[in-house]
Amino acid sequence: MKICCIGAGYVGGPTMAMIAKQCPDIPVHVVDLNQERIDAWNSDHLPIYEPGLEEVVKEARGKNLTFSTRVDDAIQEADIIFISVNTPTKTFGIGAGRAANLEFIEKCARQIAKNATGHKIVVEKSTLPVRTAEAVKRILSSECSGASFDVLSNPEFLAEGTAIDDLLNPDRVLIGGESEAAIETLCSVYARWIPSEQILTTNLWSSELSKLTANAFLAQRVSSINAMSALCEATGADIDEVARAIGSDSRIGPKFLKASIGFGGSCFQKDILNLVYLCEHFGLREVADYWEQVVVMNDYQKRRFSEDIVKTMFNTVSDKKIGIWGFAFKKDTNDTRESAAIYVCRDLLRERARLCIHDPRVPEKQIRQELMAACTDMSGHLTDKDRWLVENNVSIAKNCYEAADGAHAIAVLTEWDEFKTIDFGKVHASMHRPSFLFDGRNLLDQATMAAIGFEMHAIGKSFNRQNSPS
Ligand code: UDX
């Protein structure tokens, strides 16, 4: 058996590395259009940061794990072809801002149809709208090349930052399809390291919809706790205490109840908007509205945080230096797609703050690109003022001390563990008074920070709020 995967991104790369490591007898070929990305996969500097990934890649690379741009060859040689290309939200035409852009999926299906001979199992790894497999099947059969195909849906549930552990010990693997034989073949790959009772099989549409549903439920929990955080701030309740109290109820459970500046990442918002679009397509207006509120609440939470900073700092941050700690959408990843930090920084820049940003894993170029993109409207227009602000009012620091030096405030936007072990006395000594600390991740202890002299504001906590000018 031979496997290939089209798309060497955050999902395709780690997933294929794990399959190659667990199945040393199966050649695994990962292909991508992006030469730079492939070169990075073949180097000592992998294109994505993920704890434990380097070890897994190094164990299999050069043996049964190959990275290249030879897409046609890989398709011809493989028995199982995973499609793991990105499916961003459409930015143009029908469904713009909501529907998934399936352009790359369709191109992949056409390329497979053109190059395939014999029998191939085509596996949708990318998250897709329900019934996309129908379109993929039609495209595959339209080339009349004599090849035959089975299409399976095998969505990936790994979370970034914990991808290797999630791949090694998944709660479940989900495989949806019509052909028993194809399902059995793919099951036999995962069964090398995952107990068979954790490999669930369903029909194609249930599998496609389960991925969207899982992400919608997870994002909904974050929006629910964030909604309550606003009420905590208004009433004097403490969101972490509320989360602990409700999380002890075994029906609710403790996970995914951490209040924050809002969820980010490439999936949650995109998948919910996609779900909303699907519901609208099927005439389910109320269902669409229900899920859309999860995104509306998330936008409110991001905006609320930056507005709170401005209000607290005497209603102006103009020309004030603010140290930004963290830019990635969560800790232990270099991924910044849809990171809440982008929008908080954009809003502060538009208030004319001077931002000095430090993230342990995100390079300067990526930070500037994200900020420029966030200032650009749907038609691709970036105002001269916004460009000027990103170019002149953003600097990048190599550590937290540099970011905080001479600042009026620090904003913690990603929960990196190393931020907890900073010498806060040293940081405080280098800042203006009052020294504001806005903890967007509830990472730091309020009593400790107050003892050092910070005026701390955190999500869903009412301390210091009574002192704030309104
Ligand atoms: C994945 C999924 O596939 C997406 O549907 C899911 O919702 C999130 O996770 P991800 O791996 O995070 O996407 O995307 P990305 O890191 O952008 O990787 C996709 C790769 O596919 C890129 O390296 C891109 O160059 C490649 N690609 C894209 C191709 O090789 N061919 C194409 O036609 C399009």
Ligand code: UDX
């Ligand atoms: C998510 C899903 O968890 C995963 O199963 C799916 O395959 C892809 O989408 P990911 O986006 O990588 O994974 O990370 P996740 O851990 O889910 O976090 C998403 C966002 O929610 C992050 O910005 C995180 O900071 C935020 N979050 C998460 C909270 O604000 N509070 C929480 O309690 C949990």
